[in-house]
Amino acid sequence: MAQIVKRAYKYRFYPTPEQAEELARTFGCVRLVYNKALEERTRAYTLQGRRVSYVESSAALTVWKRSGDYDFLSEVSSVPLQQALRHLQAAFANFFAKRAKYPTFKSRKKSRASAEYTRSAFRWRDGALTLAKMDAPLAIAWSRPLPEGAEPSTVTVSKDAAGRWFVSLLVEEEISPLPPVAENVGIDAGITALATLSTGEKIVNPCHERRDRRKLAKAQRALARKEKGSANRAKARLKMARAHARAHARVTDRRRDHLHKVTTRLVRDNQVIAVEDLTVRNMVKNHSLARAISDASWRQMRSMLEYKAAWYGRTLVAVDRWFPSSKLCSACGALQDRMPLHARAWQCACGAAHDRDVNAAQNVLAAGLAES
Structure with a gap:
């Protein structure tokens, strides 16, 4: 309707x-x-x-x-x-x-x-x-x-x-809502890959901010070489400010455009979409990962999925943030004692070999379907 x-x-x-x-x-x-x-x-x-x-x-x-x-x-x-x-x-x-x-x-x-x-x-x-x-x-x-x-x-x-x-x-x-489909998907948000799907697909993170960071660094070096108090330094400072504003505007536009394309496809192709209920506000307090997390814009992607799912008759399920999606074997359900971040692939005692992110996405989907 x-x-x-x-x-x-x-x-x-x-x-x-x-x-x-x-x-x-x-x-x-x-x-x-x-x-x-x-x-x-x-x-x-x-x-x-x-x-x-x-x-x-x-x-x-x-x-x-x-x-x-x-x-x-x-x-x-x-x-x-x-x-x-x-x-x-x-x-x-x-x-x-x-x-x-x-x-x-x-x-x-x-x-x-x-x-x-x-x-x-x-x-x-x-x-x-x-x-x-x-x-x-x-x-x-x-x-x-x-x-x-x-x-x-x-x-x-x-x-x-x-x-x-x-x-x-x-x-x-x-x-009007989209016609119902049989496919469902679980999403594991990441940094190297913007999102890993339970189907095995990995959506690449374009890293827009990293590209323009080099240009800004070049403008900052040019400013540092100018003599303090000189007219050339004032010109370089103005040039850097303009470059900074243009770069951030360009990054924002590209990031939003990419997220719109990704979220529209996910909503169009799947009836149930399961995601992790991440607390991005707390995660960016990690200074080692804050820049990468902000560039990925997980919160913006979640927001787009929410309103598009509501518009087009899809179901978005947020799985509890403490759900051990990475440490759980999606084949047999065994829970691993620990799973360090550097372990990108692992093998369960049952013999199943896992890609860390794909396995997490499959577990997120299973938990989401159980909730919905």
């Missing part, structure tokens, strides 16, 4: 100088409102033990606009500012429900520059998108079409560290 889901379509766009200036001003105001509201909430929570509601924060925003110090907040659309307060409210709700840490302040350098517009703050007409406070529509590069007849309910505009502008359109879309 088809279901209606909310789906975001992201496109690159090229603003005019006037639009770029308006958006930059909006980004700054969004960040200011978020931080100021967070400061007020923190003060009330720390000194009085009181929780501030969204309604109180919204009323405070009105007062700030009328004060002489923050009257410039009235020069941008009010909707992105209200959305910033809603996002802060959601952050506190997650904190009090123990689903997330305490909200942190937004940094101009580290936080993503973005603004969210709801239906009252943009005009969508004949495929042209015009934001509030703007006279002309955005010049969007339509890399793929929106679903026929789709009307955006929310628009998010952002700018990445490499200076590229993006617009994300949230639309409602009808998605």
